[in-house]
Amino acid sequence: MKTILVIEDDISILRGLQDNLEYESYTVMTETNGKKGLELALEKKIDLILLDIMLPGMNGHEICRKIKKEKPELPIIMITARGSEMDKISGLDIGADDYLTKPFSIPELMARVRAIFRRVVQVYHIPETYSFGIIELDFKKHQAFRNNEEIQLSSKEFAIMEYFIKHEGEAVHRHDLLNEVWGYEFMPTTRTVDNFILKLRKKLEENPSEPKYIVSIKGYGYRFNSSS
Numbered sequence: 652m653k654t655i656l657v658i659e660d661d662i663s664i665l666r667g668l669q670d671n672l673e674y675e676s677y678t679v680m681t682e683t684n685g686k687k688g689l690e691l692a693l694e695k696k697i698d699l700i701l702l703d704i705m706l707p708g709m710n711g712h713e714i715c716r717k718i719k720k721e722k723p724e725l726p727i728i729m730i731t732a733r734g735s736e737m738d739k740i741s742g743l744d745i746g747a748d749d750y751l752t753k754p755f756s757i758p759e760l761m762a763r764v765r766a767i768f769r770r771v772v773q774v775y776h777i778p779e780t781y782s783f784g785i786i787e788l789d790f791k792k793h794q795a796f797r798n799n800e801e802i803q804l805s806s807k808e809f810a811i812m813e814y815f816i817k818h819e820g821e822a823v824h825r826h827d828l829l830n831e832v833w834g835y836e837f838m839p840t841t842r843t844v845d846n847f848i849l850k851l852r853k854k855l856e857e858n859p860s861e862p863k864y865i866v867s868i869k870g871y872g873y874r875f876n877s878s879s
Contacts, residue, residue: 652821653698653768654678658688658714659730660706664753668701671757672764676822676871685709692718697725699767701760702747704731712745719746726767730755765824769831777813783864783877786855788812795854802854807832811847815865815875825872848873 655672659665660683669679680695682688685706692700692714700718704711715727726748743750748770749763779791787796788804790813795804804812810832815823825841833843852859866874 652676652678654680654696655699655701655764656680656682656688656692656695656697657701658682658685658692658706658711659701659703660684661703667757668760671761674870675761675824676868677764683707685711685714689714689717692725693721699764700725700727702727702729704729712741715747716745726770728760728763728767765827769827777816781812781816781877784855784857797854804851804854807847808851808854811851815873816877819875819877822868822874823872828872844872 655677657665657668657672657679659668659681662683665681665683669681672679680691680697682691683706685708687708688702688706689709691697702711702714706714711729711731715729718725718727723746727746728749728751729747730751730753732753748767751760751763777790779789781788781790785798787799788809789795790809793804793806793809795802795809811828814828814831825844828844829841848865849859852862852865856862856864864875864877866876868874
């Protein structure tokens with residue numbers, strides 16, 4: 652589960668961001684004071700920061716500069732009421748990974764958050780074989796076995812399982828699966844993902860109507876757990 656720290660002194664905006672991010676299955680930490688927000692960012696395990704510029708205690712630019720010095724890999728999206736080109740350039744020059752100007756739409760913010768996480772995913776080398784429950788997958792030979800009997804998985808189904816394994820335990824958004832497995836140039840829909848998941852469950856789950864391994868997250872996507 653990804654953890655996002657929101658540093659914003661406008662309580663209404665802060666609560667709105669928290670509610671929407673938690674609805675998308677992110678863990679959210681919040682702070683209204685710049686100095687305290689910096690302390691949280693440096694002390695806690697954080698995956699992304701949403702950072703306002705105009706803050707009490709310490710401004711967002713200074714916070715960004717200090718975080719990037721200590722944790723250069725930690726992504727930061729700057730959020731501000733300022734809209735001038737120079738404000739954006741200065742934020743990006745000190746290390747911000749993206750920039751949003753108020754007012755902004757929640758769907759746009761969520762898309763930018765997902766894009767950041769796609770860019771910072773650590774390299775994960777999928778094993779040649781992978782087992783869970785009564786299933787064994789051989790990614791090198793593109794073979795699948797259930798109770799030691801071979802079953803047929805398509806190349807797309809193998810690609811879905813590879814993505815799930817890379818992100819085991821995480822909430823996987825349907826749009827991320829579309830982008831990584833199909834590619835948006837093919838113009839598939841989220842319904843395409845759901846149909847493939849239904850077929851996978853029939854092949855891999857002991858009880859497809861009550862799946863243990865590929866679990867639905869309402870309004871979002873799926874989570875894969877091999878030890879369920």
